[in-house]
Amino acid sequence: MKAILLSIGNELLSGKTVNTNATYISSKLYELGIETLRVVTIGDDAREIQQQLQLALQQADVVITTGGLGPTHDDITKKAMVEFFGSRLVFKEEILRKIEERFRRRGSKMPAINRNQAMVPADAELIDNPVGTAPGLLFRRDEKMIFVLPGVPREMKSMMENAVLPLLKDQGNLEPIHVFQYRTTGIAESRIFEMCHDLFAAYPQLEVAFLPRFIGVDIRILVKAQALMQVDFPKFEQELYQRIGKYIYTTGTEELEAVVGKLLNEKGWTIAVAESCTGGVVQDRLTNVSGSSEYFLGGMVTYSNQSKVQLLGVRPESLATHGAVSDMVAREMARGIRETMGTDIGISTTGIAGPTGATPEKPVGLIYIGLATPDTIVARRFVFVQDRRLNKELGAQAALELVRRYLLGIPIDNDQPGKN
């Protein structure tokens, strides 16, 4: 079963509104096993709506339109549909009642203009709108279903959940798709491909997609329920882990900081952070996890040399000899924050986020991550080439990954996070 979405509205074409409706609808269809072939975003223009509908019906079994059902003059979707299907508008008393009632409950009188919304195509099935005024429409033509929904996300979602998805599910001939996800960090998209392409090729039933993010690459494996039964999936997964397992931090949807938090909780350990170039991002991420106060006691952003010395006990000689951005200072910062806060783990960052501050030996993007634990103090060197914001994000990711690897006993090298 294939779907095409038509997103209707001038505001979507002038850059004022992001088309989140299409994302929502296609993700819901996807979970049902319905493939979205295309999303077409067009203005409030009857001819364009009709042309795109015509094209869509040549390829799709389901067409879902959103937008253009409001009461004002620029909302012309209903009219365009009626013309297209050779239908006519009829007045429905019960819809008018509902709309009037809605205004009454909010303590206001229905503006005359909303009366339009009680005019509906004679041969369309109506879809109730529990959170707004305009009803949705369903046209059926030659086994195809055309849903006409409002553009207000709340109204659209309520109709999708209460009417559209249950109806589509009942079609019966759907084959659900299983989704497996492996979130990686420290390995480039192209490197994953290099290391795994023969494995992927050996399992043609599995559809492999890479979703690169700045701080890592998510690998998604999609497989139809039927095909999954013909595949030795555990063997595939085992092979995948043999090749790139150390880079995979979760098979779920959580972020790296949640994985680190879980590992700390399991050990009953605590952590503290001393950041220079990352400016608070490591601590921000750690505290995004609800319950992080169990293991994150606190930390510092020591941006000046003086604060590194005064608050963390970094030795002035280290700063003078090696500079603030150095292996030595990273280690002293990590040790200092671990001792000051009395935690099991101390982690530190020091680097040149850019765009200024570079020297011939120390380029923008150079960053050292320090790690102090009950049994070791180490530092790792990274060079990122991104802009200031990304250097902060990548540095924070590398710091969290260092902690994850240490806690799992995975060799701590300096694999760069990032997508290529």
Place this chain on the structure above:
Amino acid sequence: MKAILLSIGNELLSGKTVNTNATYISSKLYELGIETLRVVTIGDDAREIQQQLQLALQQADVVITTGGLGPTHDDITKKAMVEFFGSRLVFKEEILRKIEERFRRRGSKMPAINRNQAMVPADAELIDNPVGTAPGLLFRRDEKMIFVLPGVPREMKSMMENAVLPLLKDQGNLEPIHVFQYRTTGIAESRIFEMCHDLFAAYPQLEVAFLPRFIGVDIRILVKAQALMQVDFPKFEQELYQRIGKYIYTTGTEELEAVVGKLLNEKGWTIAVAESCTGGVVQDRLTNVSGSSEYFLGGMVTYSNQSKVQLLGVRPESLATHGAVSDMVAREMARGIRETMGTDIGISTTGIAGPTGATPEKPVGLIYIGLATPDTIVARRFVFVQDRRLNKELGAQAALELVRRYLLGIPIDNDQPGKN
């Protein structure tokens, strides 16, 4: 001049990725006076790409595609274009060099697969990619321009700004649209409307758009060059400031932290931060500004009571009597960090980010911001009702806004940031 955008990528059709690229591009075209007729989102499918390109070239003067230029097998946009235009791929040594250099600078070797990206259509003009590996392409056919850009937003934006928009601007027959922006925080969209709708109505030549963000509302005023000459714009602006001026932190595009940084620099003042519930976001934002080490000396994330006492000198009695989330503790934290770091300004946050940790008197979203300056120590109370992440963001915004207002002598009240 009319444009059609083709957004290419399976991830856009399975609901995994929101198509923000199209929004960005259409808004930029809009400002140049170029109308976007349609945005078509399609999968990584050569035939579909070619069909949609064919349709697009029937109506549009400019076609901009995004996505599918990566090095892996599922990135097929380049191949589809070459076939469509009857071109052929040629190897460009200088592109390979750039890509290799990019990897080298990060201390890694270029994977063999990235070599693909140095194969480019013989008759396409190349668009430099300063922040990634794949170059963009420009095909010219019958007075029409077809831009082929990567899907990674940073890379796409950099090419739009450096190459695409300047080229389009040079086309000459455009009536530019002037854009005025007023970034506000601490006032809801509906309240701005309430306070200004008669003003907006008095200037029908000005198209007013509200762009709500979680941490504030940007007001954008669009006006055609011709119409602008017929309007007393300074008078309009003066009136706007009389009504909502104290909420406007910039007429540029910079974030609040840059505005605060500029004000601190002008005074030659320094700042330090003590965060609890915001977990590092205030410091992260301050350090997003290049050169922030001039005025931001550092700070702490004191998540535990113990660290508040030990590092900031918060009195145990204050914690016992008022609790960590209180006016008193916010003020003691601000004073403590100011004294410890020896800065002119100390700012603090303490609150309940949620979803856990609430009590009957102290709901999720309650947050106190403390401010210590040479002449005063104050705290302000806010209640946000968002989720954990948003509470952190809103708390940080409120903290920065408190500093801005103090530095400008604007009354420091507790106007909530946020969009409604």
